[in-house]
Amino acid sequence: MYIIYQSDSGFTKQYAEMFAEKTGLECHSLYMARIKVKRNSDVIFFGRVMQGKIDGFKKAAKKYNVLAVCPVGLKMPTNFYKEELAEDNGITGNSPQLFYLRGGFDPEKTLGPEKTLINLVISDLENRGEDVDAVEAQYLTDLKGGADYVNEENLAALLEWYQNC
Numbered sequence: 001m002y003i004i005y006q007s008d009s010g011f012t013k014q015y016a017e018m019f020a021e022k023t024g025l026e027c028h029s030l031y032m033a034r035i036k037v038k039r040n041s042d043v044i045f046f047g048r049v050m051q052g053k054i055d056g057f058k059k060a061a062k063k064y065n066v067l068a069v070c071p072v073g074l075k076m077p078t079n080f081y082k083e084e085l086a087e088d089n090g091i092t093g094n095s096p097q098l099f100y101l102r103g104g105f106d107p108e109k110t111l112g113p114e115k116t117l118i119n120l121v122i123s124d125l126e127n128r129g130e131d132v133d134a135v136e137a138q139y140l141t142d143l144k145g146g147a148d149y150v151n152e153e154n155l156a157a158l159l160e161w162y163q164n165c
């Protein structure tokens with residue numbers, strides 16, 4: 001089994017490498033996996049969340065046997081959000097298993113079209129004023145000021161699944 005990740009600002013990479021250290025599994029970016037990981041290999045895929053989509057997941061699932069997928073996003077890990085992510089990414093039942101991990105956000109590292117997109121999300125949330133719920137309000141604060149929720153403990157459920165599979 002291999003770990004493959006798709007990361008931009010580094011939070012997803014951090015989780016993938018942390019998990020590799022715990023398990024001894026080989027870990028590669030999706031780009032490097034092209035030459036390091038054979039087609040149809042069993043993999044655990046870590047991908048950053050972008051506008052509800054797990055970046056690189058479709059591509060990884062076409063080539064590899066993804067047994068577990070770990071979206072890394074900024075929003076709070078509520079059951080509602082996990083269900084939404086599963087639905088928006090076509091993940092049904094337990095195949096693959098889904099483990100949502102809370103990453104972080106670094107405004108300094110977000111540039112170009114992604115910065116424009118984030119600015120639109122910020123103004124949309126700000127324009128809604130009192131209408132935003134607690135999850136959205138925290139998302140807004142973190143998008144504006146940055147945040148880092150990466151924590152080894154967040155890998156516990158994934159580790160338990162891995163040890164039993």
Ligand SMILES: Cc1cc2nc3c(=O)[nH]c(=O)nc-3n(C[C@H](O)[C@H](O)[C@H](O)COP(=O)(O)O)c2cc1C
Pocket residue numbers: 006007008009010011012013048049050051052053072073074075102103104105106110114115117118
């Ligand atoms: C353009 C853009 C869209 C994003 N959309 C979401 C989202 O829909 N849900 C979420 O939880 N986080 C979202 N985020 C936050 C990232 O998922 C979060 O910063 C993640 O930890 C980045 O991982 P990376 O450092 O590996 O690139 C978005 C970030 C960017 C830049």
